Amino acid sequence: MRRLAVTLVVLAGLGAGGLAPVMVWAAGDEPHPPGRHWSFSGVFGTYDKPQLRRGLQVYREVCAACHSLRLVAYRNLAAIGLDVKAIEAIAAEKKLPGAPNDEGEATTRKALPSDKFVPPFANENAARSANNGALPPDLSLMTKARLRGPDYVYALLTGYKEEPPEGVTVPEGMYFNTYFPGHNIAMAPPISDEGVEFADKTKATVQQQAKDVVAFLQWAADPYLEDRKRMGIKVVLFLIFLTGLLYAYKRKVWAKVH
C-alpha cells in the first residue's frame, strides 16, 4: 500500500504541475492579482454578515446603476441578516411589468421579495447605448466566472491608474486598469473614497468598499458556501473514521491470509 500511496502522490504532483500552466493567467501581460485572505477562504471560511450588508449597500448604490444581479432574489437577502420589512422596502423601489388589467392593458407593479433583482436596463441594447457601446456584465456569478475570482475583482476595482504607463495610449472613453485583460476598460473607476456612507460607521475607503462588495458578490455567487463547508467537515471526518474502521476490519479478515 505504501507503494500505491507514493505513486499516487507523485502522480497527483505531476498532474498538478501539469495543470498549473493551464491555470496560468489567461494571456497578456497583466500582472496576477495579488492573493488576499478572505473571511470565506479555507476549509473553515465563513461569511462576515456585517461585511455582506456593507457590500450590498455598495452594490445597490454604485454597481447596480449598470450591473444586473439577475440570479439573486430579494428574498435571498434574509440570509445576510435583512428582515422582511427591509427586504420588501428594497424590492419595492423597483417596478416590473404586472399582469394585464381587466381591460387587457399592460400594468406595472412594485417588485416583491420573491422577484429576482430587477436589472438596471430593459435589454442589452439599452445597456450598451447607455455605456458607450460596452455591456456591463451580470454580477451574479462574477467571482466564480473569473480565475481566483474574489482576488481578481478586488484587484480590478482598486487597479485603476489615472495616468497610464509611459508609451501607452488609452482610447477615448476608456480607462487604464492594471488587471483588466488588455488594460483598457470601459468602466470608469466605480468606487470613490467616502462614496457611500456605511450605517455601521466603517470608514468607506476605496479598499474597504471593494473588499465589502467582493464579499457580497462571492455570497451572491455561492450562497451555500457556509453550509457546504460545515457539512464538508462533518462528512470528511465521518468518512475518515469509517475508512479507519474498514481498514481495521480488512486487516482482521486478511490476517488469515498473510
Add this chain to the structure above:
Amino acid sequence: MASGKKPNRIVKWVDDRLPIFSFVEHHLADYPTPKNLSYWWNFGSLAGIVLVVMIVTGIVLAMHYTPHTDMAFDSVERIMRDVNYGWLLRYIHMNGGTMFFIVVYIHLFRGMYYGSYKTPRELLWWLGVIILLLMIMTAFLGYVLPWGQMSFWAATVITKLFTAIPLVGTAITEWLWGGFAVGNPTLNRFFSLHYLMPFVIVGVVLAHIWALHTSKSNNPLGIDPKGPQDTIPFHPYYTVKDNFGIGAFFVFFAAVVFFAPDFFGEPDNYIRANPLATPAHIVPEWYFLPYYAVLRALDFDIWFLEAKLLGVIALAASIFVLFLLPWLDTSKVRSGRFRPIFKWFFWIFLLDCVILGVVGGNAPDAQVFGWSKWLTYLKLGQAATAYYFAHFLIILPVLGFVEKPLPLPTSISEPVLKGGGAASAAAAAKPMEKA
C-alpha cells in the same frame, strides 16, 4: 450453496426456478481471486461505484434541469440555489466526472503495467476500451448541458471536427447539430443522449465483468493461479478490501466536492453561452487535454490529406490503437515487474501522456513554461504525439523480441512465502501448510 449453510426454504424455492441467489453467490462471493492482488486492483470497483453515484445524482438533476438554450444555464443555477441540496447533487455530479476519469485512468494504466490485456483477456481489455470511449462521449455531452461559454464552444469545436471528413463532413455535422449551428436541437439531443449513455455503459460494464469472471483476474505477478492455494474467495477478502478502498476514495471525493468544487472546472463555464463571443482560450476539461494535444499536433498537410483531417484521424487513432495493444505487445510475460526494460518505457509513456495533457492546456504558439526560447507547445506536442504512437507501434512490438525478462516465480504462493522478512514468512507459512 457453496457456503455450506442450509439455505432458507424460500431462497431455495426461488433459486430452483431462477438461480439468482446462486448467481450472486457464484460471482460476488465464491469468485476465486488471486490472493496477491495489490491496491492497484481497487480501481475497477471504484469506477463501478462512481458510475452508480453518477447515475443516481444524474437522475435527480434531470428532474430539475431544462434542456433549452434559453433556460438551461438558469435552470442549473436554480438547482444550485433553490433546489434542496441541489448544490450538493450538482457538485457531486460535476466532480464525479473528474473522479470517474481519475480512477479509470489509473485502472487503465494498471492494466498496461501488469499486461492485463494479454491472452486470454483481449476481449476483457476491448470492453474496457469501449467503456472508455463511451465515457468520453458521455462526459462531453454532459459538459454541454449547463450551457455556459465553455459548454457551447466545446460543442462547437468538437462537432466541427466532423466537417473534416471528406465529401460528407458538412452533411454529417449538420445532421449532428439538427440545424446549421450548435443550437436548441443540439442541446436537446445531447441531453437525451447524455441520459441514455450511462445505461449503455452499465451494459458494457456487465459484459466487462462477465469477461473478467470467465478469464479470471490478472495479478501483480502476471502468472496464472496454479490451484486453490493461490486463490481466495472474493468475499470476504476483496469485498472488505474494496470497501476500504471506497472509503479512502470517498474521503478524497468529498474533500473536493465540499472544499474545492470548482477546482477542476473552467471559470468561463459560469458565463452563460454566447455564440457571438468566443472565449480567449477554449480548453477542454483536464481529462481530455492529452487528446486535444494530439488533435492539434498535426498542423501540416500530408499529400492530399488536410491538417484538420489528419488531426482528427490522429485523435481517433490515439484511442483506437488501444484495441490493438494485445497484439502490439509481443512479450509473452504479462507483468511489468519481470520486464526490466518495459518497466522504464511504461513510466516514460505515462510521463508522455502527462506532457500531452500540459500541451493540451496551453496555447500552441506559446513558449513552453513561458520562458523556453526555442520550444513552443506545438513542437512539444508534436514530439509527444510522435512518442505516444511510437510507444505502441514501435517500442512495444520490438521490446518483446529484444528484452530478456526476469525469471518468473513458479506460483503465486511462492513469492508470498519468500518475500518479506523471515518473521512474516514464518507467519504466512502456517495457513499455507493447512491449505
